[in-house]
Amino acid sequence: MKVPCNVIRDLLPLYHDSVCSPETAALVEEHLKDCDACQEEFHKLQANLLPLPLPVPGKEEQKAEGLAKVKKVLRKKRVIVAAIVAAVTIVLCYGGYLFLHLPIMGGPIESVHSVSVEEETGRLVVGLQPDYGGLGGLHLAAEEGSETGGTIVVLNSIYCLADPLTHFLQGTLSWKEEQVSDYYTPLTLESELRYGSIPWIEEQDEETMEAMRSSAESLFPGGDVTQVYFYTGPAWKAWDRDYVRNHLEDQCTLLWTAQDGVVYNP
Template sequence: MKCDVVRDLLPSYADRLTSGESNREIDKHLKTCENCRQYYQEMTGEGPEILPKADVKDAALLAGMRKKRKRALLAAVIVILILAAGGLWTFIGYSVGSSKVLAEDVKLSYGRKEDTAYLEMEPRGGAFEFSSFTEKIQDSSGNIIGTRTRLKAQRFRKGWFVKGSMGWKNEIEGGDYICEWVLEFSDKTLTIRNGKLISEKDTTSLPQD
């Protein structure tokens, strides 16, 4: 069936007035003739009842794209849930915290640079709280020969997004001057003097306050 004949019959075809044999011929022609198929779609605003092979391939392609979008959306939802869970865990861990602070929960850096001793503490996976008290060190004659700062761990707050570090610097006044930090954790007491670790005492067997 030629294009001009099909186009003459399309109005009747659209109104379902053509015979069964004509319908079959028109359907067959619309499957293979893109111009007539487009003419029919513009005339009626719809496509033929039976999609041509090219349209079937396009439909399969669209279905594959929809599956990919669904997988991407699912992955995004999973990431959001993981982040939300991490945020909740951080909030709970930071709000409540633990009064048991172990020495291994903190990364220590200490040393001496010329006449200055330094101490830095960085928590591992959270933030911590310390109480501090500084006292003068005197010799047998009552002369002040240094300072001693006691740092007692109070609370450790865990969390993915929680960060907090502490640092101290003290000037060493003379060759015999003492700059000492005493770090009291739940399991150990560390003494650092003039940038060197001089004592590490296990306190796990001692009663806790």
């Protein structure tokens, strides 16, 4: 009985690997003697050249589409994560900046070591124990009907966390209590224009003074200075004009008046 080629081809791998029975091996060998087609299949098997299974039509395309979708989703997630990280970084940096620049403390009146007037330049000189914020000033027009009139200057020494940090990074942080720094406050518009508040700057010429006049006039809303105070109230209220004006008597110390001169003697 002649064995069909399909049966022989199913047996070829077993015959090739020598795992079939002697009877099956004999049957395959007998068939291979007379069948050129099965011999060719056997030679392919020996050379490991049997064709690979054909891909299922459309399967590779589906796989490519699936991978493209996954990549798209991952790309979106990366963009979202990057945007969130950037937003959080901006919020933290801005919040940290605001926190470091939040006014936290003002110098006490005891930090004022001397008060004098520089007659030649018309500037008030305040000797201040060194701190982190230096000396600032708020200029207020005296209320209408007041006896003195003119401009009221309220000095303050407010600092925030950024001030000692800046001094530390610059290598200028100092803890010497005996050291005193002088700060200059012009008492007239002419003094502001000609000398300013920085002692080592040379006297300005007439042309420069005229160019600065409009901006300097804003510092003297009521005319020349008639009173100078030192503010010792809450740090966060130091630049609130209405608050400071309403607390000149209880949260400020009078340093100088145009009528009496220096009235605070440390």
